[in-house]
Amino acid sequence: MSTDAQENYRDTVAQSLADPRAFWGEAAGLIDWITPPTQVLDETNPPFYRWFTGGRLNVCYNALDRHVVHGRADQVALIYDSPVAGSKARYTYAQLLDLVARFAGVLRDLGVTQGDRVVIYMPMVPEAVIAMLACARIGAVHSVVFGGFAPAELAARIEDAAPRVVVCASCGVEPSRVVPYKPMLDEAIERSAHKPEHCVVLQREQLTAELGERDLDWKQVMHPDAVAPAEVVPVEATHPLYVLYTSGTTGKPKGIVRDSAGYAVALRWSMTNLYGVQPGETWLCGSDVGWVVGHSYIVYAPLLAGATTILFEGKPVGTPDAGVYWRMIQEHGVVAAFTAPTAIRAIKKQDPRGELIGDYDLAPLRALFLAGERLDPDTWRWATEHLGVPVIDNWWQTETGWPIAINPLGPDGATFEIKPGSPTLPTAGYDVQVLDEKGEPVPAGTEGAICLRLPLPPGTLPTLWQDDERYVSSYLSTFEGYYLSGDGGFVDEDGYVYVMGRTDDVLNVAGHRLSTGSLEEALAGHPSVAECAVIGVSDALKGQVPRALVVLKAGIELDDAGREQLQAELVQRVRAEVGAVAALRQVDVVDALPKTRSGKILRKTMRQLADGQEAMVPSTIEDRSVLDALEQVLRGR
Ligand SMILES: CCC(=O)SCCNC(=O)CCNC(=O)[C@H](O)C(C)(C)COP(=O)(O)OP(=O)(O)OC[C@H]1O[C@@H](n2cnc3c(N)ncnc32)[C@H](O)[C@@H]1OP(=O)(O)O
Numbered sequence: 001m002s003t004d005a006q007e008n009y010r011d012t013v014a015q016s017l018a019d020p021r022a023f024w025g026e027a028a029g030l031i032d033w034i035t036p037p038t039q040v041l042d043e044t045n046p047p048f049y050r051w052f053t054g055g056r057l058n059v060c061y062n063a064l065d066r067h068v069v070h071g072r073a074d075q076v077a078l079i080y081d082s083p084v085a086g087s088k089a090r091y092t093y094a095q096l097l098d099l100v101a102r103f104a105g106v107l108r109d110l111g112v113t114q115g116d117r118v119v120i121y122m123p124m125v126p127e128a129v130i131a132m133l134a135c136a137r138i139g140a141v142h143s144v145v146f147g148g149f150a151p152a153e154l155a156a157r158i159e160d161a162a163p164r165v166v167v168c169a170s171c172g173v174e175p176s177r178v179v180p181y182k183p184m185l186d187e188a189i190e191r192s193a194h195k196p197e198h199c200v201v202l203q204r205e206q207l208t209a210e211l212g213e214r215d216l217d218w219k220q221v222m223h224p225d226a227v228a229p230a231e232v233v234p235v236e237a238t239h240p241l242y243v244l245y246t247s248g249t250t251g252k253p254k255g256i257v258r259d260s261a262g263y264a265v266a267l268r269w270s271m272t273n274l275y276g277v278q279p280g281e282t283w284l285c286g287s288d289v290g291w292v293v294g295h296s297y298i299v300y301a302p303l304l305a306g307a308t309t310i311l312f313e314g315k316p317v318g319t320p321d322a323g324v325y326w327r328m329i330q331e332h333g334v335v336a337a338f339t340a341p342t343a344i345r346a347i348k349k350q351d352p353r354g355e356l357i358g359d360y361d362l363a364p365l366r367a368l369f370l371a372g373e374r375l376d377p378d379t380w381r382w383a384t385e386h387l388g389v390p391v392i393d394n395w396w397q398t399e400t401g402w403p404i405a406i407n408p409l410g411p412d413g414a415t416f417e418i419k420p421g422s423p424t425l426p427t428a429g430y431d432v433q434v435l436d437e438k439g440e441p442v443p444a445g446t447e448g449a450i451c452l453r454l455p456l457p458p459g460t461l462p463t464l465w466q467d468d469e470r471y472v473s474s475y476l477s478t479f480e481g482y483y484l485s486g487d488g489g490f491v492d493e494d495g496y497v498y499v500m501g502r503t504d505d506v507l508n509v510a511g512h513r514l515s516t517g518s519l520e521e522a523l524a525g526h527p528s529v530a531e532c533a534v535i536g537v538s539d540a541l542k543g544q545v546p547r548a549l550v551v552l553k554a555g556i557e558l559d560d561a562g563r564e565q566l567q568a569e570l571v572q573r574v575r576a577e578v579g580a581v582a583a584l585r586q587v588d589v590v591d592a593l594p595k596t597r598s599g600k601i602l603r604k605t606m607r608q609l610a611d612g613q614e615a616m617v618p619s620t621i622e623d624r625s626v627l628d629a630l631e632q633v634l635r636g637r
Contacts, residue, residue: 001417005410009425012273016428016457023428024458028052028261030268031062031304034234037261041455047476049455050462051262052237059241059264060104060137061232063303064097072306075280079332080126082313083324084173085206091126093306096133099126099222101229103134106221108230110198112164114139117243119163119196120289121145121154121185123172124313127202127218128289129299131167136241136260139233143243143255146290146512147172147181148581153253153518154188157245160255160465162194167218169202170209175318182209237261243465244292246398247515248474249505255465256292256398259458263401264304266429266459267296270402271305274394274427275336275369276409279306282332286312286325286339291512292398293372297338301402310334316343323356330360336409337365340372340511341379345541348379354386365389367409371396372511373543374499377420390414395423395499397485398513399475401459404430404452404485405497422496429457434491439479444493449503451482505603507534510542512581516603519546519584522577523570528556533593533601534584537610547610548574548587549630563589594627596620602627609634 016023021040038054073094080089118135122128135142143161172179202218241260245253283302287293302309367390375393383391390413394406407414407424426432431453434442442448464471478484488503505516516534523532530553536544567587574584594602608615
């Protein structure tokens, strides 16, 4: 660990905060512009800050065409590795560009123009990446919906985004079953008030879908005789590249807007300066294109950097075993990998001594990055001990699009000492402050609400899709001049950030962000349920799993068999309404829920009891005996 590198990085971050215009103005040179920006940071309409105004560019051009023009045409851009489909494929930059330009032509011929939305509901297949980049090419706004979401969640997103076209696959392939996607899309469109004009369906051999009137077959429309490639459409720097829905505390998802230029600049900068990956190198990000990590670090950042990215359709274990990541690292010559702590916990459970690691040559690997949930010290220690490379935590959110805090990887490894449990230091552009309830900064080591002083750096959300008001009320209204992250934690004397968990009721199940509100809505729709609460409790594998408590309607009496039947129905209901990914397994029928006098359910207190922690009971509790009666239920799992 060189002290020069540490000083340089601290200087970089200090400069990015002291003079963001100079800092990001210089970083803007990392991408190609059609028209350079006239202003680096536009602060004329706070709290709505805009980056690189006046500039015009195309993100697809920067991710593909530029590399073809500059000598990377024959370099592999994308490796598809699917143990579940038994399939592998490699696409050079030239081949990927050809497919993307053709699919952009398909969308154009279907009437999609700049600013139109296109929903993409696909598993981890190359066509998902092709569809995303094709949208970017013609200035359409993509909105990718994770395949593990059920029709109701998909419907909510279709209704909000109002897409002209939906792109979907006939099915996904999970280790234990083939998941029919097309019927779920049909049901979602049925439920949604907005109806897309067309659906382009990729027929997969594992299960083909029946096509209806509005449906088109991907292979047919992509035939070179059927479509002419589309040219790049220049867009404004602030033009939305995509909308990605994320869970808030209520059932209605938030449409995180991502601008074009700020995102391209920040991601390109991060790939080399934070993750230490150079053009031409191979990178593995084991996430899903339905999540922000997939958007940023499977698709956009590695391609913007001219690297080779791997699209992995499989699981860290069981496809076929806990050595699949190590196999890919060896086979594809991966220099840095990125996944969620849950994935490492799953691997550790199956291969506690890390024996499968020894079966592969991991010599090219320089680091493993982990994010998506808190990296517990045990998991960090296991991975560090068995991999022999720096294991680097990084903290960020769907909203920010790229790391808020990380230990940057330099040529000599991690730049700073790793302190287990901390994602290390704030990144360039992020002014991290921990505030107390009154909005005052707390001393080092004291827990509070982790906030970011405005303006946020490029690449972060400029607003919510068609909902400026919700953007302000959700993130900016608690403490004036700050973005409220929703995560709580502290900063130590060395400036290291520690993120301890959500301060609101958002769940994080195996790195998947889910809303308690949408699970509760699903449960509350059952005819026997009067009211309910969902809490996230600690889980050794998934970090957190949901647990539901339901109160029955007056007059409903159930014996043991009746309760079991109801519990099974409620689990099934959440699966059908939210999706299998919610992983609700435990439902308890209780007499009442603990509340404050103003009617707020005490989810945090219940969560503390369920996790065996000391429960903080607010003085405003309405009836203490309700909580006492629940204590045994919650403590005994
Ligand atoms: C890097 C930071 C991030 O991006 S975090 C977001 C992504 N997170 C990860 O990639 C974490 C890695 N985690 C995993 O691979 C799994 O959660 C592990 C730990 C292996 C556990 O596997 P499993 O028990 O099957 O849980 P799961 O969460 O994968 O799935 C739960 C149920 O949902 C289903 N599901 C999941 N994905 C999809 C999908 N794309 N399309 C359709 N269904 C999906 C799974 O099949 C599973 O269903 P079931 O309950 O087994 O019937």
